[in-house]
Amino acid sequence: xxxxxxxxxxxxxxxxxxxxxxxxxxxxxxxxxxxxxxxxxxxxxxxxxxxxxxxxxxxxxxxxxxxxxxxxxxxxxxxxxxxxxxxxxxxxxxxxxxxxxxxxxxxxxxxxxxxxxxxxxxxxxxxxxxxxxxxxxxxxxxxxxxxxxxxxxxxxxxxxxxxxxxxxxxxxxxxxxxxxxxxxxxxxxxxxxxxxxxxxxxxxxxxxxxxxxxxxxxxxxxxxxxxxxxxxxxxxxxxxxxxxxxxxxxxxxxxxxxxxxxxxxxxxxxxxxxxxxxxxxxxxxxxxxxxxxxxxxxxxxxxxxxxxxxxxxxxxxx
Amino acid sequence: xxxxxxxxxxxxxxxxxxxxxxxxxxxxxxxxxxxxxxxxxxxxxxxxxxxxxxxxxxxxxxxxxxxxxxxxxxxxxxxxxxxxxxxxxxxxxxxxxxxxxxxxxxxxxxxxxxxxxxxxxxxxxxxxxxxxxxxxxxxxxxxxxxxxxxxxxxxxxxxxxxxxxxxxxxxxxxxxxxxxxxxxxxxxxxxxxxxxxxxxxxxxxxxxxxxxxxxxxxxxxxxxxxxxxxxxxxxxxxxxxxxxxxxxxxxxxxxxxxxxxxxxxxxxxxxxxxxxxxxxxxxxxxxxxxxxxxxxxxxxxxxxxxxxxxxxxxxxxx
Numbered sequence: 001x002x003x004x005x006x007x008x009x010x011x012x013x014x015x016x017x018x019x020x021x022x023x024x025x026x027x028x029x030x031x032x033x034x035x036x037x038x039x040x041x042x043x044x045x046x047x048x049x050x051x052x053x054x055x056x057x058x059x060x061x062x063x064x065x066x067x068x069x070x071x072x073x074x075x076x077x078x079x080x081x082x083x084x085x086x087x088x089x090x091x092x093x094x095x096x097x098x099x100x101x102x103x104x105x106x107x108x109x110x111x112x113x114x115x116x117x118x119x120x121x122x123x124x125x126x127x128x129x130x131x132x133x134x135x136x137x138x139x140x141x142x143x144x145x146x147x148x149x150x151x152x153x154x155x156x157x158x159x160x161x162x163x164x165x166x167x168x169x170x171x172x173x174x175x176x177x178x179x180x181x182x183x184x185x186x187x188x189x190x191x192x193x194x195x196x197x198x199x200x201x202x203x204x205x206x207x208x209x210x211x212x213x214x215x216x217x218x219x220x221x222x223x224x225x226x227x228x229x230x231x232x233x234x235x236x237x238x239x240x241x242x243x244x245x246x247x248x249x250x251x252x253x254x255x256x257x258x259x260x261x262x263x264x265x266x267x268x269x270x271x272x273x274x275x276x277x278x279x280x281x282x283x284x285x286x287x288x289x290x291x292x293x294x295x296x297x298x299x300x301x302x303x304x305x306x307x308x309x310x311x312x313x314x315x316x317x318x
Numbered sequence: 319x320x321x322x323x324x325x326x327x328x329x330x331x332x333x334x335x336x337x338x339x340x341x342x343x344x345x346x347x348x349x350x351x352x353x354x355x356x357x358x359x360x361x362x363x364x365x366x367x368x369x370x371x372x373x374x375x376x377x378x379x380x381x382x383x384x385x386x387x388x389x390x391x392x393x394x395x396x397x398x399x400x401x402x403x404x405x406x407x408x409x410x411x412x413x414x415x416x417x418x419x420x421x422x423x424x425x426x427x428x429x430x431x432x433x434x435x436x437x438x439x440x441x442x443x444x445x446x447x448x449x450x451x452x453x454x455x456x457x458x459x460x461x462x463x464x465x466x467x468x469x470x471x472x473x474x475x476x477x478x479x480x481x482x483x484x485x486x487x488x489x490x491x492x493x494x495x496x497x498x499x500x501x502x503x504x505x506x507x508x509x510x511x512x513x514x515x516x517x518x519x520x521x522x523x524x525x526x527x528x529x530x531x532x533x534x535x536x537x538x539x540x541x542x543x544x545x546x547x548x549x550x551x552x553x554x555x556x557x558x559x560x561x562x563x564x565x566x567x568x569x570x571x572x573x574x575x576x577x578x579x580x581x582x583x584x585x586x587x588x589x590x591x592x593x594x595x596x597x598x599x600x601x602x603x604x605x606x607x608x609x610x611x612x613x614x615x616x617x618x619x620x621x622x623x624x625x626x627x628x629x630x631x632x633x634x635x636x
Contacts, residue, residue: 002416029439047453103321123352123364125364128372133445137363137455139457
């Protein structure tokens with residue numbers, strides 16, 4: 001049985017997840033980062049990898065940009081649970097003919113990104129394989145009151161996103177179609193950045209949070225899955241920049257699809273109770289519902305999202 | 319410039335390593351696991367990966383055995399610094415046509431191995447690639463007095479190994495040459511196990527320690543590198559089982575080479591001061607020296623080991 005036969009990665013992860021027993025595990029599988037308690041400290045742990053050809057291409061990424069991206073996507077996961085990144089382990093799989101300069105460039109990029117966050121690389125591993133893989137594991141610390149989980153959305157919460165969506169996917173598609181110009185969008189794809197600074201000022205008014213690695217629809221579904229809720233997404237409210245729309249048009253694609261299913265924007269999606277609505281900033285893009293469907297309203301038309309709509313295994317351009 | 323041009327993985331890691339600033343880092347890059355301090359707790363962190371075709375083959379490994387091995391090699395690294403494994407993150411790279419049953423089998427094996435150590439899987443990631451890669455990150459806790467580093471060997475320390483070497487490499491070569499029989503050796507390759515229980519009773523008499531993932535010569539060099547010492551290895555004292563010698567002979571290989579350069583035995587190599595010699599168990603296989611060469615005495619002949627002798631990138635059978 002293939003992964004696509006069982007409904008994709010979501011279902012696979014469900015099958016693989018078992019209950020944990022250790023009472024120091026505050027949150028195991030199912031969030032941007034796991035959270036454990038060590039004495040009175042809350043420690044967040046996450047791992048995410050970049051695979052050559054899947055997540056980057058050295059045809060348009062510099063080695064430094066690959067390294068930066070590998071760090072930023074993990075930093076984003078640590079921040080997404082309300083923790084602060086501190087240490088990283090780097091596990092590399094290298095083809096035998098890999099150039100030393102390439103690896104040094106990737107490490108330089110990782111260090112440059114890490115410096116912004118006082119992140120230290122404390123260990124790693126090198127193995128050999130057919131394809132370059134950069135796997136980063138990261139740990140960070142959280143104050144108890146700052147911890148934000150996917151599982152804490154409440155029915156009637158409003159859903160916000162911290163910034164415009166679809167620009168990274170627009171950038172990717174410009175590269176894939178060899179289209180000149182649109183440098184700003186391309187840079188969004190090449191140099192993604194964690195966006196925690198945008199939500200930090202009003203963190204205490206947020207109920208649940210997730211970062212956008214796979215598109216708004218996917219992230220809202222993850223929140224709903226963990227919170228046992230549904231949601232309505234107001235598609236007409238999703239912030240999409242004019243240049244993203246133009247780039248999508250040039251590629252014969254739909255900018256809203258980029259935003260909903262494209263991913264890698266690393267903006268934050270968060271839910272807020274009605275009484276805190278005026279305490280937060282961002283773009284209001286939906287509402288959490290008690291009914292467990294996920295619906296999208298677009299120009300007055302209601303659609304129900306299926307799991308397959310944004311399944312990794314079924315996407316063509318990732 | 320290729321990795322082999324600069325002298326291999328050792329030199330690469332040296333180039334990539336930079337000084338860390340955070341004073342809570344007790345040990346960064348350069349040991350089996352990193353060690354950080356969180357409040358008054360000492361936390362060990364490590365990462366190690368298995369790549370299909372490099373570290374295992376599904377032609378002779380069951381999925382469960384692959385999963386067990388992925389856990390045991392990391393458990394061994396955590397134990398090698400004197401810590402106790404507690405939590406793991408699993409990062410998978412999967413080819414798109416991977417069977418769900420294969421992944422479930424790998425996870426079953428990881429859980430079976432984990433249960434022995436009360437290890438909990440708390441998170442992970444799934445990405446897509448050409449080749450199956452299982453990257454495990456593990457964290458554990460150590461008592462300050464139990465921490466054993468590669469860097470604490472002293473000149474005149476005696477070098478011990480906790481058990482026989484070369485059997486895993488013998489097993490691998492039997493598989494590669496399609497030779498029947500020798501089931502015990504094959505099992506050593508298929509089901510490696512961390513050996514910490516062997517040294518635990520006399521841990522406090524050990525100065526420095528490392529686990530055997532790449533052969534005795536390589537591990538002794540790592541200790542010397544970190545401790546700024548040299549060593550003499552008494553090749554005639556290296557414990558090699560008769561069946562390992564027989565299997566090597568069948569494959570037209572040298573059993574001592576398996577022991578020195580083969581690896582994956584996961585026995586522990588440790589150094590002990592003269593005054594504690596009668597407090598420890600194991601096989602005495604060498605001595606730490608002030609002079610920084612690494613010499614091997616074999617049947618009265620002295621050889622100096624070069625870096626290339628056991629370089630990953632130059633080995634033919636791994």
